[in-house]
Amino acid sequence: MSPAGGRRAALEVLDPGLLTLVQDRGRPGWAHVGVGRSGAADAGALRAANRRVGNDDDAAGLEVLLGGLRVRAVGDVRVSVGGAVVDVRVDGRPVGPDLLLRDGAELVLGRPERGLRTYVAVGGGVAVEPVLGSRASDRLGGLGPAPLAAGDVLPVGAPAGALSTDGTGTGGMATAGTGTPGARPHVRPDEGPVVLRVEPGPHAHWFDPRWPGVLCAPEGYGVLPESDRVAVRLDGPPLARARGFVGRELAPVGLVPGAVQVPPDGRPVVFGVDHPVTGGYPVVAVLHAGDVDVLAQVRPGDAVQLVLRLAL
Amino acid sequence: MSEQVSEVAPGPGPTRVVRFGAAALLVELADLAHVRRADDALRAARRHDELLALVEDQVPAAESVLVRVRPGTDLRAVAARVRAVLADASRADDAPDEGRVPGSAASDGPASAGVAPPGALVVLPVTYDGPDLAEVAELTGRTVEDVVARHTAVTYTVAFGGFMPGFAYLVGLDPVLHVPRRATPRERVPAGAVAVADRFAAVYPAATPGGWRLLGTCATVLFDVHRDEPALLTPGTPVRFEAR
Numbered sequence: 249m250s251p252a253g254g255r256r257a258a259l260e261v262l263d264p265g266l267l268t269l270v271q272d273r274g275r276p277g278w279a280h281v282g283v284g285r286s287g288a289a290d291a292g293a294l295r296a297a298n299r300r301v302g303n304d305d306d307a308a309g310l311e312v313l314l315g316g317l318r319v320r321a322v323g324d325v326r327v328s329v330g331g332a333v334v335d336v337r338v339d340g341r342p343v344g345p346d347l348l349l350r351d352g353a354e355l356v357l358g359r360p361e362r363g364l365r366t367y368v369a370v371g372g373g374v375a376v377e378p379v380l381g382s383r384a385s386d387r388l389g390g391l392g393p394a395p396l397a398a399g400d401v402l403p404v405g406a407p408a409g410a411l412s413t414d415g416t417g418t419g420g421m422a423t424a425g426t427g428t429p430g431a432r433p434h435v436r437p438d439e440g441p442v443v444l445r446v447e448p449g450p451h452a453h454w455f456d457p458r459w460p461g462v463l464c465a466p467e468g469y470g471v472l473p474e475s476d477r478v479a480v481r482l483d484g485p486p487l488a489r490a491r492g493f494v495g496r497e498l499a500p501v502g503l504v505p506g507a508v509q510v511p512p513d514g515r516p517v518v519f520g521v522d523h524p525v526t527g528g529y530p531v532v533a534v535l536h537a538g539d540v541d542v543l544a545q546v547r548p549g550d551a552v553q554l555v556l557r558l559a560l
Numbered sequence: 561m562s563e564q565v566s567e568v569a570p571g572p573g574p575t576r577v578v579r580f581g582a583a584a585l586l587v588e589l590a591d592l593a594h595v596r597r598a599d600d601a602l603r604a605a606r607r608h609d610e611l612l613a614l615v616e617d618q619v620p621a622a623e624s625v626l627v628r629v630r631p632g633t634d635l636r637a638v639a640a641r642v643r644a645v646l647a648d649a650s651r652a653d654d655a656p657d658e659g660r661v662p663g664s665a666a667s668d669g670p671a672s673a674g675v676a677p678p679g680a681l682v683v684l685p686v687t688y689d690g691p692d693l694a695e696v697a698e699l700t701g702r703t704v705e706d707v708v709a710r711h712t713a714v715t716y717t718v719a720f721g722g723f724m725p726g727f728a729y730l731v732g733l734d735p736v737l738h739v740p741r742r743a744t745p746r747e748r749v750p751a752g753a754v755a756v757a758d759r760f761a762a763v764y765p766a767a768t769p770g771g772w773r774l775l776g777t778c779a780t781v782l783f784d785v786h787r788d789e790p791a792l793l794t795p796g797t798p799v800r801f802e803a804r
Contacts, residue, residue, distance in 0.1 A: 276616040277674040279628070281728075281783075281791035282721040285617070379785050389725050390766075391785065450578045450586045500722060502619030502626025504584045526621050526722035534581035537631055 257323035257404040259370065262354065264396035265316025270374050271367075272308040275382035275391070279502065279525045286386035289477055289521050289544030290365050293331035297369035300328040300346055302408045307373030308383035310396070312366045315359040317396075319368075321349040325404055326371030332363025332545055363545040372405035388478050388522040441468045441551035444518075444539045447558060449508060451498065451530030456488040459532060460556045463487060463508070463516065468553040471546050477522040480543055482552065486514025487532060500526040506535030506543065508554075518543055575646065577639045584628040585639055587646070592719050592731055595620050600796055601649035602627065602642065606675045611641050618674060620720040620795050676789055678796025681715070684763065685804040686754050690774035692742075696756070699739050708803055710734040711775060716761055716799040721791070726765035726783025728793035733761045745771030752778045754801065761801075763793075 261268075271294060274287025288294035288311055298307045310317065315334045329336050329345040335358030336343050349355055357366055376383055376393045385392040396402075452459065462485050469484035487510050489496070503509075507519045509529045518535065519527070520543060535543060536557065546552055576588040587602075589595050599620040606612045614633045619626040629638055688708045697704045716730035723729075733756060741757040746769065749755070753764040755772035764770060765782040778801075782792045793799060 276628075278725075278790070279617040279619045279626075280674055280721055280795055281793075282723060282725045283790070380790060391725060447579075447581070450580050450588075499622035499624070500720075501586065501621050501624050502617075502628075504581050504626070504628060506581055524722070525619055526720070531580070537582040 257321070257325050257372065259319045259325060259374075259402045259404060260322055261396045261398055261400040261402065262318040262320055263316065263398055264400075265312055265314065265318075265357070267313040268317050268396040269311045269313075269385040269387070270308050270376055270383050270393040270396070270402070271311040271385060272373075272383045273306055274384050274521065275380050275386065278380055282389070282525055283380065283391060284386060284389055284522060284525050285505075286384040286389070286392065286477075286522050287382070288367065288384075290331050290367065290541045291521075292538070292541040293365070293544075294367045294369065297328040297330035297367045298373075300330075301326045301369045301371040303369060303371065303373055304408070307369065307405070308376070309370065309374060310368040312357055312368060313364060315357045315366060317357045317366075317368070318354065319402075320354045321351055322401070323351050323404075325349045326407060327355060328369045329357065329366060330369070331365050331367040332360035334358045334360045334366050362547075364547050365544055370404050371407035375403040375405035386522055387476070388524060441553040442542060442546050443553050443555055444542060445536040445555050445557045446508060446533035446539075447536065447556070449531035449533045450501075452532055454490060454493040454496070454498075454530040455510070455532050456490050459487050463533060464554045464556050466553070468551050469516070471548050471550045471552060473548040475546075475548055477520050479520055479523065480518045480546060482516045482518065484515070487516065488514065493530075498528060498530050500528050501531070503527045503531070504534065506537070506540045507531045508533040508535070520544065577642055579635060579639075580626065582635070583631045583633065584626060585635060585642060587625040587627060587642060589623055589625070592622060595623065595625060596717065596719065596796060597649055597653060598646055599625050600678065601645050603675055604677065605641075605645045609641065609645075611637060612645070614638070619722075621722065622720065676794065678718070678794055678798075679789070679792070681798045681800065682792060683800050683802050684754075684778045684780050686712075686776040686778050686801045688754075688776040688803055690754065690776045692773040693775050696737065696739055696773050696775065700736050702736065707737065707775070710737055711756070711761070712801045712803050714800075716801075718793045718795050718797045718799065719760075720795055721793075724764075724766065724768055726791045726793070728762060728782075728791070728795075728797075728799075730761040730793075730799055731759065733759055735759075737761075739773055741771040742773065745769055749774065750777075752780075754778050 271288040274285040294309050327349050337356045338353050379392050469482035472481040472483050474481050503523050505521050509517045510532050511529045578586050580586040614630045617628040697707050714732050716732040718728040719731045749764050749770035751766045753774045754776040755774050757772040763778050
């Protein structure tokens with residue numbers, strides 16, 4: 249018998265919290281027609297949670313901003329919670345991050361003390377209709393599923409191994425869910441700035457050669473409230489242009505997540521996963537690939553310290 | 561400071577292939593004509609080249625093509641292959657016309673996202689009823705009829721996209737119609753608005769704020785996620801406007 253008892257499993261949204269989005273690995277291949285990749289802001293956290301419920305890496309899960317999500321299981325649903333660490337409760341009882349949510353049980357996420365985005369992976373994946381091959385909710389391009397609203401019923405796909413005839417029906421890798429601690433959170437629970445490693449960007453020569461001393465100064469930058477999945481805006485020492493590049497305009501250029509763009513006011517903007525496909529200001533630096541996930545967990549008001557590391 | 565993967569210049573113009581983070585290269589080119597040629601050549605090469613098949617996104621812009629690869633791909637190897645493809649394209653361009661194979665390499669069955677060759681000519685019927693038509697006539701010192709005639713007289717090419725899904729920057733606009741964008745953008749430009757600004761022409765695929773000058777309206781659906789090729793106007797596609 250399958251965990252859903254033959255019924256199609258689902259999650260009923262009771263309260264989406266501040267903002268909960270369906271996300272997966274994103275929508276590559278369409279940037280040339282103005283469609284960005286999007287996907288989970290902290291891709292590593294979603295991937296780890298997916299693996300713990302036996303999903304492949306393409307499965308869609310929920311990206312929960314600052315906790316507060318309440319859902320009820322329709323049929324039995326295997327769940328793993330990752331990313332920013334939150335208090336997890338089922339029917340009011342505190343539980344670990346990996347659990348089997350029984351039919352009718354209510355899952356509630358608390359508010360993270362640190363970090364911003366918590367991920368909920370479900371065995372079989374959130375099975376809303378894909379758009380251009382992905383279930384990612386792209387907030388800039390307006391593609392993919394809308395943010396969750398109370399009353400939504402999210403279909404859950406067939407868990408890996410559910411079609412097997414061994415009669416266990418617990419999913420291929422479900423044993424990983426027995427008390428395994430949550431994935432290592434990117435934002436450590438100690439004080440001090442969040443470290444983001446950067447390498448020089450394609451337009452580093454547009455800036456005063458002393459730019460690394462400014463961008464990576466020990467004072468660091470503060471994260472501004474106008475930060476979201478599109479970009480994290482930083483408050484701190486402005487970067488000056490090199491002689492010969494003052495006032496010069498850059499022709500629009502394709503972007504990647506983690507690009508550190510510097511608008512005319514000199515204050516860096518670090519692009520996230522919903523970045524526009526092209527930008528109009530020079531890119532002084534680019535985050536190391538793994539640190540784009542860390543960026544997804546910084547909060548307005550956090551201090552960040554950029555560190556220059558030359559690429560291998 | 562910027563680590564240069566290569567500063568070799570294949571063909572005319574200052575071409576630079578530089579690293580853009582761990583999983584992308586930026587190919588910098590002299591102008592839009594070089595971008596068009598490089599973009600077509602790279603897209604064609606991705607249909608049969610094993611290394612370039614690892615390219616996940618290819619984003620032409622005004623003076624560059626961004627090549628984003630699968631994480632973990634050897635960027636130096638991709639850069640070398642990109643340079644080779646551009647050098648070949650440059651040589652093909654210098655060869656007599658009968659030797660040219662424009663971005664139309666043999667089809668290898670169904671293409672994956674982003675490697676389809678530029679489409680055939682797209683004709684867009686336009687009702688010239690835009691709120692800025694009279695102003696554009698005034699700015700250019702022409703009659704409304706002349707503005708419409710010039711707008712419909714040429715064949716445009718999609719240079720690049722970028723502003724929103726399905727939005728295409730069209731080049732080829734009659735220089736007489738190069739007008740600056742509005743000082744104050746409109747809060748809402750309707751879907752289908754046919755617009756010009758600076759050297760570009762475009763049609764807004766969906767309603768959005770925008771500052772371009774609106775000449776008319778086009779009912780053709782430019783972007784539809786349910787189509788195999790969601791965007792009607794992909795880079796390199798030739799386009800004409802037709803007054804209706």
